[in-house]
Amino acid sequence: MQIIRMNEIETVTNARGVTSRQLLNHDYTTIMNIILQPGDSVPEHAVPVDVFFYVVSGKGNIKIGDEEAVVSATDIIVCPPNTKMSLVADQGVEFAVLNVKTPSLGFKR
Numbered sequence: 001m002q003i004i005r006m007n008e009i010e011t012v013t014n015a016r017g018v019t020s021r022q023l024l025n026h027d028y029t030t031i032m033n034i035i036l037q038p039g040d041s042v043p044e045h046a047v048p049v050d051v052f053f054y055v056v057s058g059k060g061n062i063k064i065g066d067e068e069a070v071v072s073a074t075d076i077i078v079c080p081p082n083t084k085m086s087l088v089a090d091q092g093v094e095f096a097v098l099n100v101k102t103p104s105l106g107f108k109r
Helices: none
Strands: 019-025 030-036 041-045 050-057 059-064 067-072 076-079 085-089 095-102
Touching (some): 030 085, 059 076, 059 095, 085 095
Antiparallel strands (some): 019 030, 030 095, 041 085, 050 076, 059 067
16 A cells, blocks of 8 residues: 655745645656645646646636636546646635646656
């Protein structure tokens, strides 16, 4: 059995200024915990794999393709491959999501 204790994994800040922690990375799945402070964002981008977001805590705005929605804890949002996506944390509250990519970006069939 493998237990991943999310809060025990060190966070890093990437070139876009987004704070995250890698929870799992193998051929079939990558899981990242993205933590946005109030007003922070993940800029619009697309990836060539299936993605879904699970909102762990807080509230924010998510855009998938041309659709936008306000989402909060326990919501799951699906994003097909090659579709632009972005996240913005609501003002006044931290916004934490799990970002799950299947398969991993480096996986070759």
